[in-house]
Amino acid sequence: MSYKFPLLMWLCLFGTQLYAKPTIIAHRGASGYLPEHTIEAAVLAFSQGADFIEQDLVLSKDLIPVVLHDIHLETVTNVEQVFPKRHRTDGRYYAFDFTLEELQTLNVHERTTQKGEQVYPQRYHGQSPFKIATFEQQINLIQQLNRQFKRNVGLYVEIKSPRWHQKNGADLSQITLNILRKHGLDNQDSHVYVQCFDFAETQRLSTELQAKVKLIQLIAENSWQESESDYDYLKTSEGLKAIAKVAQGIGPWIPQVFNFQHNRPTTLVANAHKAGLLVHPYTFRKDELPKEYSSQQTLEILFEQLKVDGLFTDFTDEVKSYIDKQVNEVKPKG
Numbered sequence: 332m333s334y335k336f337p338l339l340m341w342l343c344l345f346g347t348q349l350y351a352k353p354t355i356i357a358h359r360g361a362s363g364y365l366p367e368h369t370i371e372a373a374v375l376a377f378s379q380g381a382d383f384i385e386q387d388l389v390l391s392k393d394l395i396p397v398v399l400h401d402i403h404l405e406t407v408t409n410v411e412q413v414f415p416k417r418h419r420t421d422g423r424y425y426a427f428d429f430t431l432e433e434l435q436t437l438n439v440h441e442r443t444t445q446k447g448e449q450v451y452p453q454r455y456h457g458q459s460p461f462k463i464a465t466f467e468q469q470i471n472l473i474q475q476l477n478r479q480f481k482r483n484v485g486l487y488v489e490i491k492s493p494r495w496h497q498k499n500g501a502d503l504s505q506i507t508l509n510i511l512r513k514h515g516l517d518n519q520d521s522h523v524y525v526q527c528f529d530f531a532e533t534q535r536l537s538t539e540l541q542a543k544v545k546l547i548q549l550i551a552e553n554s555w556q557e558s559e560s561d562y563d564y565l566k567t568s569e570g571l572k573a574i575a576k577v578a579q580g581i582g583p584w585i586p587q588v589f590n591f592q593h594n595r596p597t598t599l600v601a602n603a604h605k606a607g608l609l610v611h612p613y614t615f616r617k618d619e620l621p622k623e624y625s626s627q628q629t630l631e632i633l634f635e636q637l638k639v640d641g642l643f644t645d646f647t648d649e650v651k652s653y654i655d656k657q658v659n660e661v662k663p664k665g
């Protein structure tokens with residue numbers, strides 16, 4: 332007798348429970364289609380079926396968190412045209428040197444390199460005058476959409492460059508927590524994650540700042556100089572245990588969980604799960620797939636083979652349609 336029959340019966344009886352639906356995190360909104368982090372990109376991600384929409388936060392001069400990936404402005408806005416003289420001595424324009432009112436006069440465009448070339452050439456080509464959004468504008472937007480569409484799409488907030496902000500005299504983590512608390516969102520049950528690359532800051536959020544919201548430790552490579560954290564250590568079993576003391580999960584880079592060159596998983600997902608941590612890797616992009624892997628194969632590896640708990644993606648629609656197909660395939664008939 333074949334194994335298949337009892338397995339099939341089991342699938343039919345418990346099919347819907349067998350497939351734990353992974354969390355879809357819209358990375359910078361629907362950034363595969365519209366300029367990242369704009370209100371429009373958040374709306375599109377919501378309508379594409381994201382479970383969470385990401386907000387990277389940096390501060391304005393008047394200490395208001397705005398949704399931007401970088402402390403610099405020139406790769407996503409027309410700041411050089413509007414305020415040509417307002418760069419620092421390194422030639423760069425910092426969001427922190429502009430008031431919110433000034434920031435909101437800028438137009439946001441598709442991400443470019445320092446030389447002005449579009450980073451993802453197939454993406455948005457238009458010139459609509461998109462604007463920088465504040466964190467609270469995005470909270471209000473998502474809450475209103477949730478109410479009207481009876482959904483529970485969450486916020487996935489990143490504290491950007493906390494050390495840099497502190498050196499400039501500002502406490503981004505404290506300000507972010509104050510806003511979450513004002514909206515009643517700093518608790519374990521709220522549909523919110525707060526993520527950070529800087530492990531010392533994740534620890535500070537949990538201890539000194541008494542954050543109750545779910546925390547995610549992002550994992551970079553030491554060579555990127557993203558923060559002073561030692562990512563080689565954080566990736567070890569010991570490091571993961573240290574993370575589990577203060578956070579609910581990790582956000583590793585996809586190549587840290589699967590070696591695509593040798594077509595085999597690393598031990599990171601298994602070890603993180605063993606430490607009781609969720610794993611939400613970044614970033615699935617259909618226009619930047621691992622060499623010689625299709626979109627379908629990459630998602631199969633992440634969800635079926637590695638069983639990651641969620642995924643950051645610029646293409647919510649692509650991941651959503653993959654997950655819906657898996658759910659339908661194991662659904663009981665009749």
Ligand code: CA
Nearest residue numbers: 385386387489
């Ligand atoms: Ca981010």
